[in-house]
Amino acid sequence: MKKFFSIAIISLFLISCTQLKPKATGDETEIITYVDSLLYTQIQDPLKSTFQRLLYTPQPESLFIIKPEFQIYSIDNLKTRKNIMxxxxxxxxxxxxxxxxxxxxxxxxELVEKDSAFLFIKKDLWSKGQIIVVLVSKDKETLLKHLTKDRNEIYLYFRDEFFKRELDAIYSEGHNKKDIERYFLKKYGWTIFVQHDYYIAKDSAEEKFVWLRRRTPEDMERFIFIHWIDSVENPYKFFNQVWIAEKRNELTRKFYRTTRDDAWVVIADDPESIKYLYFFPVNFNGRYAIRVQGLWRFNDFTGGGPFISYVFYDENQKRIYFIDGSIFAPRYEKKKLVIQIDALLHTFKTAGSGEIASH
Structure with a gap:
């Protein structure tokens, strides 16, 4: 298995711990990339393929954009950027x-010469909240090999840092509705960070379903639902793609309906939505989970957008949880919104798990 090593910066680049570092700035989705111009012409296709992969929302959007820099002297003006490579x-x-x-x-x-390492990382080197990645190999052929073979691992370093910044921003912003959070914990045994502009649109103990909604600005909506199933003895049967898709459609047909009650939200019932429906096994706050990402739409094709779901089992409560975040923002780029709502889902905590006290 390939080992990744933290970058070793010589004294020229060391910054004293007593120095006050500025907060990293710039667009979360831009990766300032220092690369020789000739080398760039030879590797730009696999480099862009690694980072500028498309996210369908349903319009194709690229989460990251490579911004090449061919002159090293510009580094002094860019040391506060969030993403540098x-x-x-x-x-x-x-x-x-x-x-x-x-x-x-x-x-x-020596590790690079032996092809035992090619990726090095340093966080907060020049600015707080900054990630610096160095991709270096002994020659062009070896570099191209890693840009193809290890593209997912390389991509995830930036994606995970983007996600972490969003999660930190959620917890540090304050103004969350603590009374609603305490209410969920007392009544249902779970809680989630409720930002100041979310409100409860549906709260049903009988249906074991809670819907949180955000409608600011007026032409943008974000939905979060939490659904759970009690007294589960065999959780593995729920980690099933067919069950997950059918359960989501069952819930949204009942609860995610238009104001006139003549249309509702569906997924995976036409070739286009199936094409962009993905299931991944992941670690969700320390638990095995199935992550679902795809596109939702109204059954009458009047609108739609991206969604993310997690299905996981809570051993202490003997519960299956199904938590979901959806976005409706037809006039906006949605890639950042997808990361933001994913981070918000990760604030979900359950009673008795030891998670709640940590925040």
Whole structure:
């Protein structure tokens, strides 16, 4: 298995712990990429394929955009950016190539020469909330190999940092509706961070269903629902793609209806929505879960958007939880909204799990 090592920065780049670092700035979706211009022409296709992969919302959007920088002297003006990447090879003698070479200590260089490491990471080097990634191999051929073979791992470093920033922002913003959070915990044995502009649209103990809704700005909506099933002895039967899709459609047909009650939300009932429906096994707050990502729409095709669901089992409560976030924002780019609502879902906590006290 390939090992990834934290980057070793020589003293030229070390910043004293006593120095006050500024907060990282810039667009979350831009990756400032320092790369020699000639090397870039040779690797730009796999590099863009790694980071500029499409997210269908339903319009195709790229979560990240590569912003190439071909002159190393611009680094002083860009040290506060959130996402910075250096891409080079040990045999590259350009200014950027030499800069990257000097970032490696002898042990790290040896690992690169042996092709035992190619990806190095440093967080908060010049600014708080910053991630710096160095992709370096002994030659172009080896670099191209990793950009193809290890593209998902490389991508996830930036994606996970984006997600972490959003989660930190949720917890630090304050103004959450603590009374509603306490109400959910006392009544149902779970809680979730309720931002100040969310409200309860449906609360049914009988149906074991809670719907939180946000309608600001007026032409944008975000929905979150929590559904649970009690006294589950065999949870594995619920980790089933067919059951998950059918259960979501059952819930949204009942609760996610238009104001005239003549249309409702559906997924996976036409070739287009099935095409963009993905199921992944993941770790959700320390539990095995199935993550679902795809597109929802009204059954009369009058609107739609992206959604994310998690289905997991709580051992202490003997419950299956189905939590879901949806977005309706026809006039807006939605890639950031998808990350934001995913982070909000990850604030979900259950009683007796030890999670609640940690926040």
């Amino acid at each position: 250096f891409v080079s090879t040990l045999d590259n003698k350009s200014d950027i190539g030499l800069y990257v070479s000097n970032m490696l200590d002898p042990a790290s260089r």
